[in-house]
Amino acid sequence: MHLIDSHAHLDFSKFDVDRDIVIEKARSAGLIAIVNIGTSVRTSRAAVALAAEHDFIYATVGVHPHSAKIVTPGVLGELRTLARRQKVVAVGEIGLDYYRDLSPRPVQRRAFADQLALAAELKLPVVVHVRDAHADAMAVLRDWVSALPKGRAEGNVGVLHSYSAGPGGLDEALELGFCVGISGPVTFPKANALRAAAAAVPLERLLVETDCPFLTPKPYRGRRNQPAYVRYVVEEVARARGISTKTIAQATTDNACRLFRILPPVLAKIYNLGQGA
Numbered sequence: 001m002h003l004i005d006s007h008a009h010l011d012f013s014k015f016d017v018d019r020d021i022v023i024e025k026a027r028s029a030g031l032i033a034i035v036n037i038g039t040s041v042r043t044s045r046a047a048v049a050l051a052a053e054h055d056f057i058y059a060t061v062g063v064h065p066h067s068a069k070i071v072t073p074g075v076l077g078e079l080r081t082l083a084r085r086q087k088v089v090a091v092g093e094i095g096l097d098y099y100r101d102l103s104p105r106p107v108q109r110r111a112f113a114d115q116l117a118l119a120a121e122l123k124l125p126v127v128v129h130v131r132d133a134h135a136d137a138m139a140v141l142r143d144w145v146s147a148l149p150k151g152r153a154e155g156n157v158g159v160l161h162s163y164s165a166g167p168g169g170l171d172e173a174l175e176l177g178f179c180v181g182i183s184g185p186v187t188f189p190k191a192n193a194l195r196a197a198a199a200a201v202p203l204e205r206l207l208v209e210t211d212c213p214f215l216t217p218k219p220y221r222g223r224r225n226q227p228a229y230v231r232y233v234v235e236e237v238a239r240a241r242g243i244s245t246k247t248i249a250q251a252t253t254d255n256a257c258r259l260f261r262i263l264p265p266v267l268a269k270i271y272n273l274g275q276g277a
Contacts, residue, residue: 001249002266004033004256005227006181007093007161007209008128010057011046014224015215021224023054029228032056033122033256033264037074037093037127037161039064041078049240051087055265060090060127068103068111076118083122089260091119092127093161093265096140099132108133109140116144119158125259126158128178134165138172146174155179155205158257166193167200171257174205179259181207184225187236194241207259208233208252 005026026034034057038044044061051059058191061082063071083091094115096108103111119126130137145157153196180201186194198206208211210217210233212225217232234252238245257263265269 001030001246002032002253003030003148003208003230003249004035004253004264005031005210005212005230006035006159006207006252006260007183008034008036008212008213008227009039009043010034010227011043011050012213017235022049022228023057026227028054029231031230032253032266033058033262034227035089035127035260038062038082040067040070041082043177044079044082045136048082048085048159052085058087058262059085060092061088062090062092062094062127063111064093064113065095065097065104065129066100067080067110068108071111071114075139076114079115080118080122083118084126087125089262090125090127090158091115091122092158093129094126095129096133096137097129097131098136105133105136109136112137112140113144115187116140120144120148121250125156128158128160129162130160131164138176141176141178141190152177155255159167159207159259161209163197164194165197167197169198170200174202179205179207179255180235181209181219182237183209183211184215184221184229184233186240187217187232188221192212195236198237199240200240203247203251204255206237206248206252207236207255208248 036047038061047059157177161181162183216225
């Protein structure tokens with residue numbers, strides 16, 4: 001069973017002691033790709049470096065809304081340069097976070113719009129963080145999508161990562177062409193609204209992720225998360241939808257490959273064998 005963790009932070013310091021071991025555990029657990037997400041210029045550089053070291057790891061570059069105050073023309077220029085490196089597959093993690101409000105809300109909206117514009121310029125999808133800001137985020141995304149060239153395929157503009165708005169918030173995100181990322185909280189006992197959302201997302205728009213080292217699923221809740229644990233998200237989503245784990249694994253793998261335009265090494269080998277048959 002092939003799996004892809006579409007959102008990880010393996011460059012974070014919590015993995016400094018055993019990063020290589022965690023990466024090998026992911027391979028052993030059936031992961032054929034990990035998308036490692038930038039949250040600042042520093043972590044974007046680290047994500048690019050990690051992707052260069054490991055054949056099945058890919059990178060994104062961007063500045064998280066917590067640090068929106070640092071998004072200047074100079075920072076956007078650095079992100080533009082990084083985004084042109086090999087194996088950079090998206091702009092993100094960008095968005096709005098009104099829960100912590102670590103940057104002023106108008107500044108968050110400006111930084112979000114500026115990085116969306118960068119993604120449009122580079123023809124890259126976006127990885128979007130939204131917390132307690134659904135209406136404002138949808139307004140910004142609506143303006144962005146409406147300005148994109150006609151012909152951008154549905155499901156290929158980006159992903160709402162670690163979705164938490166419940167089934168009622170899905171319609172507009174799906175209309176705008178976004179995929180929906182489901183993470184560890186879907187396994188929590190009281191997460192009925194999230195399970196309902198996971199069941200309602202069209203199968204061709206569904207992604208799974210860990211957001212490691214955060215949001216650890218059962219049965220490891222309270223400990224550090226890691227990419228190998230994405231299987232617990234897959235299993236819970238399969239239960240919520242009443243279909244097989246294998247079906248969810250295959251669909252989410254296909255969707256991640258399409259969105260991020262990647263062909264992981266394992267699939268490349270299968271494809272090459274098929275071509276030679």
